[in-house]
Amino acid sequence: MPRGRYQQKQWEVREQAILDTLEVLSAERGFNTITMDDLATTVGISKATLYQHFPSKDEMVSRLLAQHEDRFLDWLDQIGSEPATVRLSHIMLYLLEGHVKPLQGPPGVEIENIMAVFERDRALVERHDEILKQLVAIIEEGQSGGTITPLLTPDAIIAAMFALSKLPEGIRHNPVPLDHIVLFFERAIRAE
Structure with missing residues (x-):
């Protein structure tokens, strides 16, 4: 109707x-x-x-994940004119602030169920691949410009970003402020 x-x-x-x-x-x-x-x-x-x-709940999960991916892609476009190192620092802070963590909750089998929904949705997987391509492009731009160390692969830098973003709340917020984690990340990827 x-x-x-x-x-x-x-x-x-x-x-x-x-x-x-x-x-x-x-x-x-x-x-x-x-x-x-x-x-x-x-x-x-x-x-x-x-x-x-x-x-179904699966349909809701797909829609919610898509919203988060779309917001992240839009946000990446908004910071597109910044230098590579600045963009990566912004992305690190964005991740630390929890903007890309839909359906967070107690760990366990839940992530397996959510990942199963994600993997069945081709559009979600394609958006995720686009995000990863953009992150790799930013890192490679910084490496070719001499601001990001070539000793680390883009995959290693991306893995470090997501690992740092998953630090337990107590470690991230007290006593270590988010900007200190971002500073640590910046120094780790900086070309000598």
Whole structure:
């Protein structure tokens, strides 16, 4: 059934509320513990309405991951005119601030379930590959410009970025401020 502009806007707002709720509940208690009933109740809609928007939690996960990937790609475009080392520092801080961590929660089997959804969604995998290509291009630009050490491969630098971004909260925020981790990263990749 076709919807008018107002109805379409309501539909989109409700879908975003569902995705936001999934992300919040996941961070609070873990993705695997969340039921469709939990989501519907927390959003304030019926379970039937929830299913009109998303036929499954997997569909919600795909959409949420896509949103995070799209935001990251847009953000990479916004910093595209900066020098390579500055872009990498910005990216490191972006990662440390948790902008690329949808569905975070207690570790365990949850990541396996989320990765299974990710791997089944070709568009998600393609966006992820595009992100990695852009990161490699930034690193190679810095290496060819002599500002980033050629002793580290782009893959090693990217792996270090993601490893640093996964430091436990207590280590990242107290006593080590985020800008100190970024400074550590900058010094590690700097060409001598």
